[in-house]
Amino acid sequence: MEKPIYKLLTIFFSTLFFFCSSFAAEEKLMFRGTEFKWVNPFPEDLEAPPGVHHRTFLSPSMQRNVGYTIYLPPHYMEAPNRRFPVVYYLHGGRPGSETRSLYPIPHLIDAMSSVAADPAIYVFVNGGILSHYNYAPLESMGEDLFVEELIPHIDSNYRTLADRSGRAIQGFSQGGRGTTRIMFKYPELFSSGAPGGAAYSVEYQISENNGVEYDTRAAEPTRFDFGEGNDAYTLAREYAESDGPRIEIALWGGTNGFNYESIIEYMKYLDSLEIGYKSYFVGGIGHNGYALYQVIGEELINFHGDRFDVEEN
Numbered sequence: 001m002e003k004p005i006y007k008l009l010t011i012f013f014s015t016l017f018f019f020c021s022s023f024a025a026e027e028k029l030m031f032r033g034t035e036f037k038w039v040n041p042f043p044e045d046l047e048a049p050p051g052v053h054h055r056t057f058l059s060p061s062m063q064r065n066v067g068y069t070i071y072l073p074p075h076y077m078e079a080p081n082r083r084f085p086v087v088y089y090l091h092g093g094r095p096g097s098e099t100r101s102l103y104p105i106p107h108l109i110d111a112m113s114s115v116a117a118d119p120a121i122y123v124f125v126n127g128g129i130l131s132h133y134n135y136a137p138l139e140s141m142g143e144d145l146f147v148e149e150l151i152p153h154i155d156s157n158y159r160t161l162a163d164r165s166g167r168a169i170q171g172f173s174q175g176g177r178g179t180t181r182i183m184f185k186y187p188e189l190f191s192s193g194a195p196g197g198a199a200y201s202v203e204y205q206i207s208e209n210n211g212v213e214y215d216t217r218a219a220e221p222t223r224f225d226f227g228e229g230n231d232a233y234t235l236a237r238e239y240a241e242s243d244g245p246r247i248e249i250a251l252w253g254g255t256n257g258f259n260y261e262s263i264i265e266y267m268k269y270l271d272s273l274e275i276g277y278k279s280y281f282v283g284g285i286g287h288n289g290y291a292l293y294q295v296i297g298e299e300l301i302n303f304h305g306d307r308f309d310v311e312e313n
Helices: 004-022 074-078 105-113 142-155 174-185 201-208 230-239 260-272 289-305
Strands: 030-032 035-036 052-060 063-069 086-090 121-124 167-172 190-194 212-214 223-225 248-254 278-282
Touching: 052 142, 063 105, 063 142, 063 278, 074 105, 086 142, 105 289, 121 142, 121 212, 142 174, 167 174, 167 289, 174 190, 174 201, 174 230, 190 212, 190 289, 201 230, 201 260, 248 260, 248 289, 278 289
Parallel strands: 086 121, 086 167, 167 190, 190 248, 248 278
Antiparallel strands: 030 035, 052 063, 063 121, 212 223
């Protein structure tokens, strides 16, 4: 049975979805019929749930504001001298938006308010036009924006545990692809990573095509050159061969999801590299992060929480 808090928050997030889908920006950039914006604010007349805020920061590289959504648990205000771990959540789809994949928030509010999970900050990023990839031809360096600019901004402006022992990364669909690449590329930044619903078949195609994506699932496939070796397969192998820090990994999704078979193949690949992981898969659910969180949301929240090295402070 759906908990009352989820019913109340559904109104907020449903309104937010339709608002942000139609919000007019001063500077328009279209991608496959969808307008992309670096800032996607909440509507002024919509009251956000407690602890949920839309904020912006000035990107040093682009010299323009970029939006992010942040959830601060109740403990953040109650314990002003305490520092908190951070989970960065990477949205699905293209183009990017920091207000697209906010479905974990009702579960965060419920779990942390009821002490079913330890308190943590969650940050929902804007991954740029091609969602978490760097792509200079479109002036959208989503990976660099996240790793080199957003993370330092969050650590400088909020009471975070500003090292890998208190930092995690997670995402679904395109965000699952981004999570996989970034966690293996920067293991020194994260203690845990939870990629969900990722299209590893596309990542494999990139690895076999010298860094060029040509996703034939799209109605009008486009070639994007992301650079040789910048894919989930190559980066996992390099991670396995390195002597750097190890990440705790969880893969998740629905058995009816259209990326499920490619995830199974990727898990076999990780097995061949002797990279350990946990898995959270739900039978009968398709490619639907919202529906998956109704079933395994608390488990995913605690997956990160159980791996943070948090001391009372």
